[in-house]
Amino acid sequence: MTEHSTAALDVALAYHRAWTSHDFDRAMTYIAEDIVCQAPAGRLDGADAFRGFMGPFAQILTRSSLIAAFGDDAKAVLMYDIDTIPVQDAPGAECLTVRDGKIEHMRIIFDRLPFDAARRAAASGQPAGDE
Amino acid sequence: MTEHSTAALDVALAYHRAWTSHDFDRAMTYIAEDIVCQAPAGRLDGADAFRGFMGPFAQILTRSSLIAAFGDDAKAVLMYDIDTIPVQDAPGAECLTVRDGKIEHMRIIFDRLPFDAARRAAASGQPAGDE
Numbered sequence: 050m051t052e053h054s055t056a057a058l059d060v061a062l063a064y065h066r067a068w069t070s071h072d073f074d075r076a077m078t079y080i081a082e083d084i085v086c087q088a089p090a091g092r093l094d095g096a097d098a099f100r101g102f103m104g105p106f107a108q109i110l111t112r113s114s115l116i117a118a119f120g121d122d123a124k125a126v127l128m129y130d131i132d133t134i135p136v137q138d139a140p141g142a143e144c145l146t147v148r149d150g151k152i153e154h155m156r157i158i159f160d161r162l163p164f165d166a167a168r169r170a171a172a173s174g175q176p177a178g179d180e
Numbered sequence: 181m182t183e184h185s186t187a188a189l190d191v192a193l194a195y196h197r198a199w200t201s202h203d204f205d206r207a208m209t210y211i212a213e214d215i216v217c218q219a220p221a222g223r224l225d226g227a228d229a230f231r232g233f234m235g236p237f238a239q240i241l242t243r244s245s246l247i248a249a250f251g252d253d254a255k256a257v258l259m260y261d262i263d264t265i266p267v268q269d270a271p272g273a274e275c276l277t278v279r280d281g282k283i284e285h286m287r288i289i290f291d292r293l294p295f296d297a298a299r300r301a302a303a304s305g306q307p308a309g310d311e
Contacts, residue, residue, distance in 0.1 A: 089291045116287060117257045117275045119250030126248045126257050128275050128287070140218075142273030142289050144248045144259045156247060156259070158273050160220045162292040 057147040058120030061127055064145070064152060069113040069131070073104050081151035088157045099155075109134040116140065123147060135167035188278040189251030192258055195276070195283060200244040200262070204235050212282035219288045230286075240265040247271065254278060266298035 060079055067076035077100060086093040086102070093099050112132040119126050128142045139159060146154035191210055198207035208231060217224040217233070224230050243263040250257050259273045270290060277285035 089293070117255060119252075119257055121250075124248060126250055126259055126273075128257055128273060128289070140287065140289050142257075142259060142275075144273075156271065158259070158271050158289050158291065160289065160292050162220070162296055165293055 055120045057125040060147045061125035061145045068107045081153040086155045136163045186251045188256040191278045192256035192276045199238045212284040217286045267294045
């Protein structure tokens with residue numbers, strides 16, 4: 050994949066490489082204390098709330114690969130494919146805004162439906178199927 | 181929003197503007213006959229299958245705004261926020277590969293969960309709630 054180095058993209062990729070290599074403490078060094086994260090389930094305010102959301106998610110990651118990474122001085126977009134313990138082939142996209150080397154805003158898009166199906170299946174004791 | 185014109189991005193944005201302005205026939209002029217589209221529900225092969233998926237989706241669109249748009253000569257990434265008739269605030273991201281002015285590959289990411297909830301609510305006659 051071609052990467053186009055810019056200030057925001059460098060930070061976004063450093064964050065991405067850290068959390069996808071299970072070094073979440075290092076990933077958090079790129080997160081601003083007052084980050085605002087818009088995730089599928091709603092808005093998260095501040096680094097503690099962000100860690101509470103992304104930390105457990107990083108723990109269930111089993112594989113990742115970048116699909117695309119672009120950015121300019123202030124903003125970067127990453128798209129990636131990941132496998133997780135409950136769901137295989139769970140791509141995500143992030144738009145990250147960077148200020149002074151820290152990510153101050155992140156918009157995350159991914160499909161919650163297969164995670165919801167896996168959760169329901171686990172609760173019922175049945176394997177998840179396509180709906 | 182800053183836009184960085186490139187060959188692939190120009191085509192991606194022309195496609196985006198067409199479908200978000202409800203001119204789906206024009207949007208299809210940017211789609212290669214042999215497009216491969218990886219959507220949340222699975223892979224779609226060819227322009228007819230693509231139209232069958234995206235055409236009805238375009239019809240339920242009520243508002244759209246671009247969050248980010250980047251690209252190079254061959255690849256572009258768009259992130260956008262949209263409202264639809266069944267679901268408000270339904271952001272999506274696309275990674276598009278362009279060849280000879282046509283989109284030959286598209287990866288689309290969006291959260292199907294609120295659409296599934298709206299569908300279930302409509303089927304049951306009850307308003308959709310957060311799950």
